[in-house]
Amino acid sequence: MRLEGVESTLAGTTVSEAVIETRQAGSIEVEVHGHRSEACRELAGAIAERVRQRAAEGRVYVLGLPTGSTPVPLYAELVRLHREEGLSFANVVTFNLDEYYGLSPENPQSYHAFMRKHLFDHVDIPREQTHIPDGTVARDQADQHCRDYEAAIRDAGGIDLMLLGIGHNGHIGFNEPGALEASRTRLVRLDEVTRHMAATAFGDHDHVPEEAITVGVATILEAREIVLMAWGSLKAKAVARAVRPPVEAAVPATYLQRHDAVKFLLNKGSATWMDPS
Numbered sequence: 001m002r003l004e005g006v007e008s009t010l011a012g013t014t015v016s017e018a019v020i021e022t023r024q025a026g027s028i029e030v031e032v033h034g035h036r037s038e039a040c041r042e043l044a045g046a047i048a049e050r051v052r053q054r055a056a057e058g059r060v061y062v063l064g065l066p067t068g069s070t071p072v073p074l075y076a077e078l079v080r081l082h083r084e085e086g087l088s089f090a091n092v093v094t095f096n097l098d099e100y101y102g103l104s105p106e107n108p109q110s111y112h113a114f115m116r117k118h119l120f121d122h123v124d125i126p127r128e129q130t131h132i133p134d135g136t137v138a139r140d141q142a143d144q145h146c147r148d149y150e151a152a153i154r155d156a157g158g159i160d161l162m163l164l165g166i167g168h169n170g171h172i173g174f175n176e177p178g179a180l181e182a183s184r185t186r187l188v189r190l191d192e193v194t195r196h197m198a199a200t201a202f203g204d205h206d207h208v209p210e211e212a213i214t215v216g217v218a219t220i221l222e223a224r225e226i227v228l229m230a231w232g233s234l235k236a237k238a239v240a241r242a243v244r245p246p247v248e249a250a251v252p253a254t255y256l257q258r259h260d261a262v263k264f265l266l267n268k269g270s271a272t273w274m275d276p277s
């Protein structure tokens with residue numbers, strides 16, 4: 001990761017012993033850890049260092065945040081750093097990637113609820129510095145809401161570090177197969193693969209919302225730096241496809257190849273593509 005000022009934590013000789021392998025896949029730097037918890041500890045440490053550095057300069061640090069099972073150990077480690085090592089989030093501004101359309105912030109399946117449960121309720125981030133698309137916005141006001149979301153990102157100075165997971169179909173945020181590189185925050189229809197994967201969380205497939213509001217591919221690519229996390233063999237195929245040409249709308253994560261500061265943080269399971277045997 002080319003985060004200025006945190007190279008000492010992440011690059012070269014002082015990189016944690018838990019790193020099994022680092023390699024370059026085209027423009028994408030890939031780091032494989034033995035276990036997801038080790039990968040998250042290292043990433044959380046790098047974020048903490050940058051947050052503290054910005055605080056000392058009297059500046060904010062702007063994070064783009066994902067949901068799903070993937071970032072849970074990262075958020076747990078950030079909470080631990082807050083509780084045990086005094087890391088303050090007072091100068092952190094966050095923008096979540098997406099929200100299910102039709103779910104209120106109180107709905108336990110909403111990404112609002114997810115973020116409160118895993119991060120926001122446990123750290124000192126001022127609530128007005130957190131942003132998540134509103135899944136309850138009226139349909140005829142959705143476009144305006146999405147434009148306002150983009151404007152809020154710009155007003156915050158842009159996203160410093162965009163954290164991502166990856167869908168089994170190669171989606172990032174809810175930019176499903178077919179999403180355009182120039183896409184911006186918008187209301188989208190969810191892919192059936194995505195709805196299928198979410199069925200357990202919602203009780204059954206029919207209860208999974210059919211639409212969501214997601215930031216766009218262009219919004220993601222404007223972030224200064226991007227770290228995509230993926231754990232476990234179920235993600236190996238999507239990861240393998242994401243790092244290899246061609247860049248194509250059928251696999252939106254391939255658009256990340258166009259960015260010059262992207263890192264994929266993997267564990268052994270999600271990196272099985274590295275060993276073709």
Ligand code: GLP
Nearest residue numbers: 066068069070165166167173174
């Ligand atoms: C959802 C989110 C994505 C996330 C993906 C993977 O679809 N919108 O941002 O990356 O799930 O989820 P998980 O981390 O649970 O595998």
